[in-house]
Amino acid sequence: MTKIKMREQDPAERVKNFNEVAMGLSEEDAVAEAKRCLQCKKALCMSGCPVEIDIPAFIKDIVEGKYEKALFKIREKNSLPAVCGRVCPQEDQCEKACVLSKKGAPIGIGYLERFVADWELKKKREYVAHTDLPKESPAHKKHAHGKKVAVIGSGPAGLTCAGDLANMGYDVTVFESLHKPGGVLMYGIPEFRLPKAIVEAEMNYVKHIGVKLEVNFLAGKTGTIDELREQGFKAFFVGIGAGLPYFLGVEGENLNGIYSANEFLTRTNLMKAYLFPEYDTPIRVGERVGVVGAGNVAMDSARCALRLGAKEVSIIYRRSEQEMPARREEIIRAKEEGIRFELLTNPTKFFGDEKGWVKGAELLRNELGAPDASGRRRPVPIKGSEFRMKLDTVIIAVGQGSNPLLPATLPDLKVTDDGTIVCNDDLMTSIPGVFAGGDIVTGAATVISAMGMGKKAARSIDKYLMS
Amino acid sequence: MPYKILEKARLNSVVWKIKVHAPTPAKAARAGQFIILRIDEKGERIPLTISDADPAKGVLTIIFQEAGKTTKKMAAMKAGDSFADVFGPLGKATHFGKIGKVVLVAGGVGIAEILPVAQYAKTCGNFVATIIGARTKELLILEDELKKWSDRLIVTTDDGSYGTKALVTGPLKELLEKEKFGLCYCVGPDIMMKFVAETTRPFGLKTFVSLDANMVDATGMCGTCRVTVGGKTRFTCVDGPEFDAHLVDWDEFLKRQKRFVDEEKASLAAFGEQHKECMHKV
Numbered sequence: 001m002t003k004i005k006m007r008e009q010d011p012a013e014r015v016k017n018f019n020e021v022a023m024g025l026s027e028e029d030a031v032a033e034a035k036r037c038l039q040c041k042k043a044l045c046m047s048g049c050p051v052e053i054d055i056p057a058f059i060k061d062i063v064e065g066k067y068e069k070a071l072f073k074i075r076e077k078n079s080l081p082a083v084c085g086r087v088c089p090q091e092d093q094c095e096k097a098c099v100l101s102k103k104g105a106p107i108g109i110g111y112l113e114r115f116v117a118d119w120e121l122k123k124k125r126e127y128v129a130h131t132d133l134p135k136e137s138p139a140h141k142k143h144a145h146g147k148k149v150a151v152i153g154s155g156p157a158g159l160t161c162a163g164d165l166a167n168m169g170y171d172v173t174v175f176e177s178l179h180k181p182g183g184v185l186m187y188g189i190p191e192f193r194l195p196k197a198i199v200e201a202e203m204n205y206v207k208h209i210g211v212k213l214e215v216n217f218l219a220g221k222t223g224t225i226d227e228l229r230e231q232g233f234k235a236f237f238v239g240i241g242a243g244l245p246y247f248l249g250v251e252g253e254n255l256n257g258i259y260s261a262n263e264f265l266t267r268t269n270l271m272k273a274y275l276f277p278e279y280d281t282p283i284r285v286g287e288r289v290g291v292v293g294a295g296n297v298a299m300d301s302a303r304c305a306l307r308l309g310a311k312e313v314s315i316i317y318r319r320s321e322q323e324m325p326a327r328r329e330e331i332i333r334a335k336e337e338g339i340r341f342e343l344l345t346n347p348t349k350f351f352g353d354e355k356g357w358v359k360g361a362e363l364l365r366n367e368l369g370a371p372d373a374s375g376r377r378r379p380v381p382i383k384g385s386e387f388r389m390k391l392d393t394v395i396i397a398v399g400q401g402s403n404p405l406l407p408a409t410l411p412d413l414k415v416t417d418d419g420t421i422v423c424n425d426d427l428m429t430s431i432p433g434v435f436a437g438g439d440i441v442t443g444a445a446t447v448i449s450a451m452g453m454g455k456k457a458a459r460s461i462d463k464y465l466m467s
Numbered sequence: 468m469p470y471k472i473l474e475k476a477r478l479n480s481v482v483w484k485i486k487v488h489a490p491t492p493a494k495a496a497r498a499g500q501f502i503i504l505r506i507d508e509k510g511e512r513i514p515l516t517i518s519d520a521d522p523a524k525g526v527l528t529i530i531f532q533e534a535g536k537t538t539k540k541m542a543a544m545k546a547g548d549s550f551a552d553v554f555g556p557l558g559k560a561t562h563f564g565k566i567g568k569v570v571l572v573a574g575g576v577g578i579a580e581i582l583p584v585a586q587y588a589k590t591c592g593n594f595v596a597t598i599i600g601a602r603t604k605e606l607l608i609l610e611d612e613l614k615k616w617s618d619r620l621i622v623t624t625d626d627g628s629y630g631t632k633a634l635v636t637g638p639l640k641e642l643l644e645k646e647k648f649g650l651c652y653c654v655g656p657d658i659m660m661k662f663v664a665e666t667t668r669p670f671g672l673k674t675f676v677s678l679d680a681n682m683v684d685a686t687g688m689c690g691t692c693r694v695t696v697g698g699k700t701r702f703t704c705v706d707g708p709e710f711d712a713h714l715v716d717w718d719e720f721l722k723r724q725k726r727f728v729d730e731e732k733a734s735l736a737a738f739g740e741q742h743k744e745c746m747h748k749v
Contacts, residue, residue, distance in 0.1 A: 177684070177686050218686055243688040259691070282730030356723065356725075
């Protein structure tokens with residue numbers, strides 16, 4: 001038996017809408033998949049999970065039809081199951097470690113996680129009325145200590161840290177700079193990969209277990225860490241993500257029609273520019289779109305561009321297919337949708353018209369040389385391989401760095417040359433009581449690694465405040 | 468709802484002054500900073516300069532001109548209504564300190580944005596000469612308020628209906644030919660700021676402009692507000708909004724300001740169809 005296939009929207013149809021591509025498992029399929037689990041005594045899958053979910057236990061609950069119990073089992077470790085079931089790279093984590101993956105048929109752990117989370121959402125539980133949560137819910141743990149902790153940033157790292165601290169009994173407030181919480185889950189990952197209603201529902205759960213939320217608060221500007229200290233906050237978790245867009249630094253990059261992926265995705269996802277003019281935020285997408293980069297953010301941008309009406313969308317990537325950092329699943333879906341791949345290719349210049357609109361790029365072909373620091377083979381430009389591509393929209397998706405805004409207001413905070421925050425093994429920064437985690441510490445990484453760090457920081461904060 | 472409009476007053480046929488309840492931003496606000504405002508769930512995020520802040524009462528004063536859909540909608544709102552979001556203060560605060568003699572130049576609704584700068588400049592102990600201009604007398608705002616904070620005030624109108632018949636650059640040039648200043652600070656329409664930069668350049672007078680770029684998050688995350696200053700890409704939201712006017716790539720900036728012009732027109736037209744009462748002539 002192989003890993004179960006999840007139904008997906010047909011590629012020809014789905015490029016015309018923003019509805020979710022992967023449609024989830026039916027109850028019958030989920031139970032059948034769960035039954036394949038060998039219930040290993042020494043569960044290797046768990047060693048592959050950055051947040052240590054008791055995977056065999058929740059799968060057993062599914063086999064027995066106890067979906068709610070399965071969900072609580074997951075929630076003991078992970079307050080965002082509907083999100084992780086969708087966007088975790090399970091193929092590199094739990095499913096890779098699964099005993100059955102040796103035979104090429106790991107259990108679809110992510111699919112099952114999503115199934116129980118969706119099952120609950122379908123029941124339309126809105127996490128508002130405390131009374132309808134069963135007793136074993138973590139929400140019923142009392143606020144034992146009540147000490148105030150501030151979590152800066154409401155992305156995956158912050159929400160996880162906040163959720164865990166609330167469960168331990170702390171009085172947690174999450175400060176978010178945008179008008180909606182969720183961080184990259186809200187502004188970055190598109191609706192068709194992670195519906196925003198799902199993120200909102202998960203957010204409601206975190207609020208339900210006692211976490212307070214303050215939006216429109218930019219730490220360092222709206223208020224400083226010192227001011228929050230004066231308001232009684234005893235410890236801080238900084239999970240502000242990798243918010244600074246990298247550009248290529250080539251000529252013509254500020255032409256109209258050239259977006260950072262952050263801008264393109266924020267307009268589309270957070271501001272719902274795909275519903276313009278019903279929603280007020282505009283976005284302009286031409287017929288021929290080039291997306292520079294080949295990570296998940298690049299795939300998301302390319303697939304958004306297609307849905308926004310582009311006729312031809314190309315991924316432009318300096319290395320070969322093998323080195324593309326995006327999830328395999330997303331590359332396949334992008335291909336199915338007709339995204340073109342210009343591999344071993346690098347733009348060296350953008351050119352535009354007299355009104356300042358981008359009209360195309362000049363590019364160079366590469367070949368692969370010796371491996372570089374990342375272990376991947378370094379792209380080396382081929383002399384005389386210059387060529388031009390006509391483009392009327394360009395999206396730069398070559399990674400994100402650390403936003404220096406908050407660190408700049410904290411002179412005692414140690415940061416690296418890249419601007420990431422330096423932490424000790426307990427994720428405490430150079431300022432006592434200030435902890436950090438997620439992309440602001442590691443540089444751009446995954447949702448689940450950020451969540452893992454949020455979890456670890458919650459334990460460290462507890463240790464710090466209890467000592 | 469937190470961000471309630473407490474007062475609303477008309478300053479001229481297209482410019483409004485509102486006081487909005489926003490205690491946290493009001494506490495931290497400094498001259499030169501701005502907020503991001505979103506009217507409702509479907510609204511866009513627009514940057515607006517903070518004209519005044521009362522930290523004790525938790526009130527921000529915002530002066531805006533009706534231009535696009537969002538500002539038209541704002542103009543139609545009443546005291547007691549609320550905005551979905553008021554976010555800030557954002558951008559770097561004005562911090563030129565005591566220079567000696569400074570000349571402030573403002574045009575149109577930019578006059579509202581120069582007021583806190585005048586207040587700051589005077590409070591720092593500078594001699595403040597202020598030049599304000601408008602197309603016509605009716606559009607001129609805040610003359611009395613600026614008088615309070617200026618040692619000298621020069622008023623121009625394009626049509627000569629009030630003050631000197633000139634663009635602001637005329638009296639500016641005359642002033643610089645006669646007297647030595649340590650700093651020029653300018654806020655106004657993009658094209659005016661460009662010409663003020665060209666006017667002060669031959670005098671070697673350090674000149675700041677406060678740019679009003681289209682923004683989304685305004686926290687340095689999206690880069691839509693990027694501008695080339697001294698050959699380097701800067702983000703108006705976090706590196707600005709003040710920049711050295713002589714280092715700004717004005718040609719690129721003016722072109723970038725037009726990147727959503729078609730969409731803005733379409734949006735306004737669609738809004739106008741449904742709200743004819745809001746579409747009086749500007």
